[in-house]
Amino acid sequence: MPGVNKAQRIALKLLGSAGEEAEEEARSWFLVCPECGHEISYFEAGGLRLGPPSEGRRMRIRCDRCQARVTHDLVHRPEEPGDVSADRPSG
Numbered sequence: 001m002p003g004v005n006k007a008q009r010i011a012l013k014l015l016g017s018a019g020e021e022a023e024e025e026a027r028s029w030f031l032v033c034p035e036c037g038h039e040i041s042y043f044e045a046g047g048l049r050l051g052p053p054s055e056g057r058r059m060r061i062r063c064d065r066c067q068a069r070v071t072h073d074l075v076h077r078p079e080e081p082g083d084v085s086a087d088r089p090s091g
């Protein structure tokens with residue numbers, strides 16, 4: 001039986017990985033509410049449909065916390081590398 005051919009598999013794999021990358025990127029961007037400071041990730045705000053995020057971009061959405069429909073600033077906050085910079089005994 002034929003099943004999925006090689007070309008299709010490769011296409012699926014490529015799309016899958018590209019989708020994951022876009023999602024990861026979108027998750028490192030946040031929309032900040034000017035009214036209450038509440039933050040929501042670009043991904044949660046449905047940013048994947050609106051195209052790639054960029055510094056200085058603004059989006060008019062409704063804040064989850066204060067319900068104000070205002071223009072949110074888009075800020076980039078890549079994930080911290082972790083406990084790399086923690087205090088370590090030297091010597």
Ligand SMILES: [Zn+2]
Nearest residue numbers: 033036063066
């Ligand atoms: Zn708010």
